[in-house]
Amino acid sequence: RSPFQMRPGGHPAVALFWKNLISAGSLVTARVWMFLLWMVIFAGFMLQSQTRQAGGLGAALAFLALILTGLSLFWGPQMLRNDLRQDLPATDVLKMFPMPGWQVLLGEVLAPTAMLAGAQWLLLIVALILFPNHVAAFSTTLGERISFALAAAIVLPCVDLLAMLIPNAAVLFFPAWFQLGKDGPRGFETTGQQLILMFGQLSVLAISLAPAAAAFTLVFFISSHLLPFALCLLLGSAVAAVLLLIEAGIGIRLLGGVFERFDLSGE
Numbered sequence: 001r002s003p004f005q006m007r008p009g010g011h012p013a014v015a016l017f018w019k020n021l022i023s024a025g026s027l028v029t030a031r032v033w034m035f036l037l038w039m040v041i042f043a044g045f046m047l048q049s050q051t052r053q054a055g056g057l058g059a060a061l062a063f064l065a066l067i068l069t070g071l072s073l074f075w076g077p078q079m080l081r082n083d084l085r086q087d088l089p090a091t092d093v094l095k096m097f098p099m100p101g102w103q104v105l106l107g108e109v110l111a112p113t114a115m116l117a118g119a120q121w122l123l124l125i126v127a128l129i130l131f132p133n134h135v136a137a138f139s140t141t142l143g144e145r146i147s148f149a150l151a152a153a154i155v156l157p158c159v160d161l162l163a164m165l166i167p168n169a170a171v172l173f174f175p176a177w178f179q180l181g182k183d184g185p186r187g188f189e190t191t192g193q194q195l196i197l198m199f200g201q202l203s204v205l206a207i208s209l210a211p212a213a214a215a216f217t218l219v220f221f222i223s224s225h226l227l228p229f230a231l232c233l234l235l236g237s238a239v240a241a242v243l244l245l246i247e248a249g250i251g252i253r254l255l256g257g258v259f260e261r262f263d264l265s266g267e
Contacts, residue, residue: 016107
């Protein structure tokens, strides 16, 4: 089943987005994600009501959801490969499409980015529902927890987009180092290569996040003298998200030119 109905007109990158969602499997449909959303909300409130007298079970699950959200930034781009790492062997077909290179890059990275962001939002909902009011010597209000969750929900998709661009850039520059397509060589040598590439990609991602982190800190510090904490957090997150999108846009444009010059037969 297709994830959504394709219209005869629209942005060409949406066609690749649609195709890569289908390639990811039958679970990537709007109906399934809505079902997962309601299941997460229902299960979260049920667990919250049952664990109020059960010690820190709810808090443990909330912290586990936050830990998984953080780990998804590292492991998500390695696990979700329905992008150029899958389609690069069909470069000759991609180049036949009436699309500039940057649109091909955008369409290729949108599907894994959306899937990763959706999973992270579900984990944030779990953490928001189950997070306790008091943790050690600290206490949080519902409004503060909602503001933290909204700030994370704003920034995480932008970080995911950058995190997905990095391995797609690497596969264009070093195609021989990657397992291309759905089937490829496996073994200790391949695992070692993937670990080396993962650490390299994480280093590049950390450098890419530095300007947005600095902008968030500056905006939050300045606005903290004028606005409530929640608004400062959301304002700083919005500024950081805009900077991340600008970085991603520049990267997509540059990598689009690299893709147009790419010749798999010469690699």
